[in-house]
Structures are given as structure tokens and as C-alpha cells.
Amino acid sequence: MNNYVVATIKDWNIAQYNKRTPAYNGNWHLITDKKELTYSHLKHLNPKYIFFPHWSWIVPEEIINNFNCVCFHMTDLPYGRGGSPMQNLISLGHTTTKLSALKMEESIDTGPIYLKRPLSLEGTAQQIFLRCSALTFDMIQFIVNENPEVTPQEGPVTAFSRRNPSQSVIDTNLDLDAIFDHIRMLDADSYPKAYIKHGKYKLEFTNATKSNGALTANIKLTLFE
Structure with missing residues (x-):
């Protein structure tokens, strides 16, 4: 019986792992x-x-080169390579995307x-992360059952930059729709919230x-550090 590994740090993925993998083929870790x-x-x-759903560290080359490592990226690759894909997509006005399961390489x-x-x-x-987590484990099950072949990425490359906490500040010159999107795209556990x-x-x-x-919206008021 095959062994499979899921490496993740987010509670929503750990909950999906515990819920879903007992019914999957193989031994899971x-x-x-x-x-x-x-x-x-x-x-x-x-x-x-x-499988690496939402893993925050660089995976050592020795592991990438010796195992079938699969990561998940919240864009229609090669569009949107790079960091903070969900926030970048919403900032650009996207309302839908694709979750890509790809074979991990040394380049991101x-x-x-x-x-x-x-x-x-x-x-x-x-809510998006929870939805993405459920979809990720659907895709994991498909890969385990079907062993699909990989295909090269096709099309023009668009790169995203990882956002930093200073970008969470709300630009009060934006219209209400843009401010709404700014607030919701940062509204998740362990993420720096939108602020003024x-x-x-x-x-x-x-x-x-x-x-x-x-x-x-709900407002939390604290002394600015």
C-alpha cells in the first residue's frame, strides 16, 4: 500500500486532512x-x-529532487506566479480564479x-481559504486515484509580489467597493487586518x-505600535 504525506500549517487544511484522508486509498501522514x-x-x-497545501517555507532541494512534491497555487498558472495570490487577484478585480496543482520545482x-x-x-x-481547502483535498484525492500526467505551463507569465503588512492600510481615496474588497481579502485568521x-x-x-x-464592519481599536 502506498504512503502519502500532507505538509501544511493551516488549521483549515489540518481539519480537512483529518476529515477526508481516512477514506482515501493508502497510508497517510x-x-x-x-x-x-x-x-x-x-x-x-x-x-x-x-502534498503541500499552504506551506510557508522553502522545501529543500534534496526533497524536491527525490520525491513527487505537489503544491497548490490559487491562480491559473502561469498567470499570477508568486506571493499573496488571493489578495493580488482581488485587488485586480478578479471574482473567480483557478486552483492549480503543480509539480514542485526549485523555482517558485x-x-x-x-x-x-x-x-x-x-x-x-x-471563507475563500476554507473553500480552497475543500477543493484542494478533492484534487488530492483525484491525483491519488488517477495518477494524472503533468503538462507544461502554457501562456504568458504574470508575476505577483508578496504583500507585506504595511499594505494592509486602507487608502481612503478608494471607492466603497474597493475598500470592501480590501477589508474582506485580509479578513482571515492569522492575517494582518485592513486598518486605518x-x-x-x-x-x-x-x-x-x-x-x-x-x-x-466590525472595528477593533488599539494603540498604534
Whole structure:
């Protein structure tokens, strides 16, 4: 029976792993700490695939070169290679995207594609991540069952830059629709929230809704550090 590994750090992916993998073919192993992702440990397991849904660290070349490593990227690759894909897509006005499952290479997001599936960008970042997580494990199951061949990425390359926390500040010159998108695209657990600096205070915005030309949101007020 084949062994399979899922390496992830996000609670929503860990919950999907615990819910879904008992019904999948093979023996499954979960890694949630980068200290556990070692060549010696993986060599002992000898997994057919290692899946990386939302992994935040560079995977060592020794692992990439010796195992079938599959990562997931929230764009229709090669469009949108790089960091913060969801936030960049929403900032550019996209309402839908594709989740790409690709074979990991040493270069970021350049590997050949196993499959792609459509993904809605409606709702808060948290809702999108939860939706993406469920879709990711559907795709994992498909790869395990069907062993699809990879195909090279095709088309013009568009690169995204990883966002930093300073970009979470709300530009008050934007219209309400853009401010709404800015708030919702940062509204997820462990992500820096959209905010406005007012005097010595920081006003963070979550749970935004729009109605009758007005925007309503929860506000958390703290001293600005």
C-alpha cells in the first residue's frame, strides 16, 4: 500500500486532512512542523506523493529532487506566479480564479500542472481559504486515484509580489467597493487586518458588508505600535 504525506500549517487544511484522508486509498501522514520535513524522515516513509497545501517555507532541494512534491497555487498558472495570490487577484478585480496543482520545482510556481479547478473569490479571505481547502483535498484525492500526467505551463507569465503588512492600510481615496474588497481579502485568521491609523490609534476592520450604498464592519481599536 502506498504512503502519502500532507505538509501544511493551516488549521483549515489540518481539519480537512483529518476529515477526508481516512477514506482515501493508502497510508497517510501529516506534517505540520518544518522540523519534521526532513529527507531522512521522508526516505523512511517513501511516499508516492507529498502534498503541500499552504506551506510557508522553502522545501529543500534534496526533497524536491527525490520525491513527487505537489503544491497548490490559487491562480491559473502561469498567470499570477508568486506571493499573496488571493489578495493580488482581488485587488485586480478578479471574482473567480483557478486552483492549480503543480509539480514542485526549485523555482517558485514554475512546475508542470497536474490539474486545475475553478475557485470563487467571493466572501472573506477566511471563507475563500476554507473553500480552497475543500477543493484542494478533492484534487488530492483525484491525483491519488488517477495518477494524472503533468503538462507544461502554457501562456504568458504574470508575476505577483508578496504583500507585506504595511499594505494592509486602507487608502481612503478608494471607492466603497474597493475598500470592501480590501477589508474582506485580509479578513482571515492569522492575517494582518485592513486598518486605518487615526491619531495614536489603529482601527482594524473585519466582517464587512455592503448595503444601500454604505459599508458596515466590525472595528477593533488599539494603540498604534
